[in-house]
Amino acid sequence: MKLHGIAYTSEAYPMTTEELTELLEGARRFNARIGVTGVLFHHAGRFFQYFEGSEDAVRQVHARILVSPRHHSLRILLDTPLTERHFAGWHMGFCEPPVNEFQAIANDDWVGAMPLTRTTMQRPEPLALVLSYWSRWIADRPAK
Numbered sequence: 001m002k003l004h005g006i007a008y009t010s011e012a013y014p015m016t017t018e019e020l021t022e023l024l025e026g027a028r029r030f031n032a033r034i035g036v037t038g039v040l041f042h043h044a045g046r047f048f049q050y051f052e053g054s055e056d057a058v059r060q061v062h063a064r065i066l067v068s069p070r071h072h073s074l075r076i077l078l079d080t081p082l083t084e085r086h087f088a089g090w091h092m093g094f095c096e097p098p099v100n101e102f103q104a105i106a107n108d109d110w111v112g113a114m115p116l117t118r119t120t121m122q123r124p125e126p127l128a129l130v131l132s133y134w135s136r137w138i139a140d141r142p143a144k
Contacts, residue, residue, distance in 0.1 A: 004055035007078040010071040037087045
């Protein structure tokens, strides 16, 4: 199977906590069914997402994203063949404090996976991009 990865950013339309949780749950179910893994960050009304899997499956996810009414101004950052998966599971990182238990669990899963992405100085482009957005958006959040 040929692997492929896509990363993008977009601007989110205003969403309630429940709508954001519904988006995550629906994406996880769909992606798990077709074998796509990756990360999704939400910060200050913006999304960053990186996902990977077979090229056909990645194209299916990309097609869903393009018609989603939940965001706009989508900008592709990476669309490339891969030699290996970088994320074996699905993760979501909240760059603001999570506001419900589901978000907190999702964020804890991502934070737990983060050290795995820092085990080498040489990082493939997808990992470097993911860490760049995470670091920038965490640094961007308001102080408590």
